[in-house]
Amino acid sequence: MTTLPDAEALCAKLVAELKPLVKPSTAMIGLYTGGAWLAEKLHPQLGLSTPLGLMDIAFYRDDYHKQGLHHDPKRTRIAFEVEGRDLLLVDDILYTGRTVRAAMNELFDYGRPASITLVVLADRGGRQLPIFAQHYGTQVEVPDGQRLRIKRSAEGRLSMELEDA
Amino acid sequence: MHNPQLNAAGELQHLLSIEGLPRAVLTQILDTADSFVGVTEREVKKVPILRGKSVFNLFFEASTRTRTTFEIAAKRLSADVINLNIAASSQTKGESLLDTVANLSAMQADIFIVRHVASGAPYLIARSVKPHEHVVNAGDGRHAHPTQGLLDLYTIRHYKKDFTQLTVAIVGDILHSRVARSLIHGLTTLGTPEVRVIAPQTLLPTGVESLGVRVFHDMKKGLAGADVVVMLRLQNERMRGALLPSAQEFNKYYGLSPDKLALAKPDAIVMHPGPMNRGVEIDSAVADGPHSVILPQVTYGIAVRMAVMSIIAGN
Numbered sequence: 001m002t003t004l005p006d007a008e009a010l011c012a013k014l015v016a017e018l019k020p021l022v023k024p025s026t027a028m029i030g031l032y033t034g035g036a037w038l039a040e041k042l043h044p045q046l047g048l049s050t051p052l053g054l055m056d057i058a059f060y061r062d063d064y065h066k067q068g069l070h071h072d073p074k075r076t077r078i079a080f081e082v083e084g085r086d087l088l089l090v091d092d093i094l095y096t097g098r099t100v101r102a103a104m105n106e107l108f109d110y111g112r113p114a115s116i117t118l119v120v121l122a123d124r125g126g127r128q129l130p131i132f133a134q135h136y137g138t139q140v141e142v143p144d145g146q147r148l149r150i151k152r153s154a155e156g157r158l159s160m161e162l163e164d165a
Numbered sequence: 166m167h168n169p170q171l172n173a174a175g176e177l178q179h180l181l182s183i184e185g186l187p188r189a190v191l192t193q194i195l196d197t198a199d200s201f202v203g204v205t206e207r208e209v210k211k212v213p214i215l216r217g218k219s220v221f222n223l224f225f226e227a228s229t230r231t232r233t234t235f236e237i238a239a240k241r242l243s244a245d246v247i248n249l250n251i252a253a254s255s256q257t258k259g260e261s262l263l264d265t266v267a268n269l270s271a272m273q274a275d276i277f278i279v280r281h282v283a284s285g286a287p288y289l290i291a292r293s294v295k296p297h298e299h300v301v302n303a304g305d306g307r308h309a310h311p312t313q314g315l316l317d318l319y320t321i322r323h324y325k326k327d328f329t330q331l332t333v334a335i336v337g338d339i340l341h342s343r344v345a346r347s348l349i350h351g352l353t354t355l356g357t358p359e360v361r362v363i364a365p366q367t368l369l370p371t372g373v374e375s376l377g378v379r380v381f382h383d384m385k386k387g388l389a390g391a392d393v394v395v396m397l398r399l400q401n402e403r404m405r406g407a408l409l410p411s412a413q414e415f416n417k418y419y420g421l422s423p424d425k426l427a428l429a430k431p432d433a434i435v436m437h438p439g440p441m442n443r444g445v446e447i448d449s450a451v452a453d454g455p456h457s458v459i460l461p462q463v464t465y466g467i468a469v470r471m472a473v474m475s476i477i478a479g480n
Contacts, residue, residue, distance in 0.1 A: 059212035059475070062458060068176070068479025069214075071193050075203040108211040 007158040010121055011038065012135030015045045017135050018088065018119065022046050025114060026087045029053035031103055032074045034092025034150040037158060038121050042090065050085075053078035060102035076106065079159065083111035092150040094120040098133035122160060124148050169291055176480040179291040179300040180473050182309040184350040191318065191354055197472035198465065204241065205468055214475050215244035218275040222248045223266075224303070225281040229338065231313075231440065233302050234463070237276045238470035244276070266290050275297060276474055281306055281338055284308035299477040301470075312473060313438050314347025316466040318355065321393050323465065324434050329353065332359040334387050334429070337397035337419060337446050340368045344438045345397055346376075353377045362372050363387035364419065384419055391429040394456075396421050396437045399434075399446045412445045422448045426456060434458045 027050040030039025036054050043052040056074040061067070089103060100118060107113060123136040140160070142148050147165040152158055168185050172178040177190055204212055221240040222232050232248065239246045251265065266277065276299045279287040284306030291300040304310040325331055333352055339345045339362050352360050353376070362373060364383045374380060381387030388394060399415060409415050421435065435447075435456045443449050452459060 058200065059204065059214045064214055064479055069197065069476050071196075073197050073200040075200045077203065105213070109211070110207060 004140065004148075004160045004162070007121060007160050011041045011158065014119060014134060014137055015042055015123075018042065018046055021025060021117070022048065023086055024049065025084065025086045026052065026088065026090040026091060027080055027082075029055050029078065029103075029107070031092075031099060032056045035090045036091050037150065038092055038119075039090040040064045040088070041158065042088075042119070052065075053080065055103060055106060057102040057106055060106045062098055062102065071086040078110055081111060082113050084146060085113045087112075087113045087116045088119050089116050090119045092121050093148050094118070094123045094131075094133050094136065095126050095148075097127045097129035100131050101126045101129055121150060122148060123157070169288060172250045172480055174480075177473075177477050178480055179302075180311050180477060181287050181291060181300065181302045182307070183311045183314045183347045184352070186350075186354065187225060188354050188356075191315075191351060192294070192317055193474050194469070194476060195319050195322055197476060198315075198469045201241075201468035201471040201475075202465065202478065204471075205464065210399070211241050211243055213243045215239070215275075215478055216241035218242075218244045218478060219270075219273055220276045220278060220474065221243045221247050221269050222278045222303075223245065223251055223269070223399065224249070225251045225262075225286070226304070227278070228280055228304065228427055229372075231280065232278075234466050235312075235470055236299075238274075238467050239278075239474060240474055242471055243465070244474070246275075247272075250272045262286060262289065263293050267292060269467045270295060270298060276301065276478060277346060278303050280304045282306055291472055299474075301473060301477070304343055307346075309347050310343040310438075310469050311347050312466070313344045314351045315473070316462060316469040317344070317348050317395065317438070318351045319465045319469050320436060320462050321352075321434075324459075325392055326460060328355040328357045331357050331392045332361065332390055333357055333393040333395065334361045334363055334381075334391040335397065336363040336384065336387070336421065338368045338399050338405075339364050339397065340370050341400060345395075349376050349378055361387050361391070365409070384425055385428055388425055388428045392415060394421065394426065394429055394433055394435045396435065396441075397446050398438065399442055401442075412442075416445050418450075419452050420444075420446055420448060423450050423454070426451055435464055439463070 029044050030036035055076045058073040118133040119135045120133045121137045122140045124140045124142045146162045170179050224232050236246050254256050278301045278304040286305050287300050287302040335345050360378045362378045363384050437459045
């Protein structure tokens with residue numbers, strides 16, 4: 001039985017890491033659903049001048065022809081100019097890298113950011129694309145046949161757990 | 166009963182009619198449309214989801230507006246769009262409907278958008294296409310116009326949020342309207358407690374009550390307390406028959422004037438599928454007034470058609 005680190009403690013670690021990097025041009029975008037939860041934790045603690053952006057990459061996925069459209073798409077809401085921003089792109093778990101690829105494609109349809117920095121709660125390896133997270137809360141080894149999930153309690157506390165894939 | 170629109174998993178395969186679609190499918194379409202409204206508000210109004218797919222607009226009956234909105238929707242999904250004005254092509258040379266479709270299928274079509282004067286034509290095509298090909302009904306005879314019904318539902322949900330408290334009044338030529346039929350089915354499926362139809366007896370289909378609507382012949386009574394007023398186009402050709410005495414008389418009894426609209430709720434919205442006959446079924450003061458959401462309907466129509474095409478092409 002793998003013991004997973006405390007997600008809330010990892011959030012605090014990420015805040016400490018990110019704070020010194022914040023510039024006037026910095027803005028944050030969280031990816032639905034888990035990345036949005038994490039971003040909602042981090043955003044208020046970084047003193048950013050722009051509202052948190054939230055993104056659903058459903059229309060940019062590379063497995064649409066196999067999976068179709070999932071049932072509950074959310075509307076992407078980015079209430080600031082992406083052009084010229086230093087973006088913190090936030091997701092919960094980094095695995096194959098395909099979600100991040102899709103997110104970057106969508107972002108460039110909003111404008112040309114000055115930079116994109118990837119922030120994740122957990123990096124579980126298994127990359128299929130040349131993508132890495134500059135900031136991660138932890139690295140987790142996931143046993144075969146299982147997957148790592150982020151959860152949010154009714155009180156808003158984040159946690160991670162392994163479940164059968 | 167087998168629903169020809171759904172695949173074995175109960176997912177939308179073709180969109181032929183709102184009738185018979187489960188609430189979950191309607192809600193999925195409206196939710197997905199909401200995401201696409203976000204896309205249509207961006208600088209780059211295009212997503213790559215249908216890249217490499219071909220959408221064939223098969224219009225056996227002319228309709229510039231509907232064809233254009235489907236074309237815009239397909240292009241915003243990055244599909245290739247081929248417009249075929251069939252009325253002026255092979256059909257006039259005697260080719261059958263299914264032969265036309267088989268030929269287009271051989272040109273690697275993925276989605277057929279079909280408008281036809283004959284009710285049921287899109288069903289016939291849906292039965293004959295290959296499993297990876299999808300059919301969207303863009304209006305068949307007097308039967309159905311499901312994407313118009315869906316965009317009406319989207320517009321109502323956008324402004325009124327919840328169907329379960331609403332009174333919706335549909336006014337005018339219900340008899341010849343495929344829009345009215347599609348909308349009534351959608352409203353009742355989504356739990357609208359009161360759907361009213363307001364029309365002279367000659368413009369009501371027999372047994373319309375069986376659709377779950379209340380019938381009014383007096384527009385003033387029918388509009389009382391309505392949250393949503395949907396005006397239908399009075400087709401000019403109806404005037405020539407015995408159904409109506411004159412456009413002026415129709416306007417007097419069934420045209421939406423500011424006076425009559427004042428009987429609806431103060432925050433009522435006014436909708437119209439277009440094209441409007443100003444001064445016949447709707448006065449300009451209403452069409453251009455603060456209650457009118459007629460132009461937003463057109464904008465939402467594109468997002469709704471994007472939603473329908475992206476859902477069916479993925480199933």
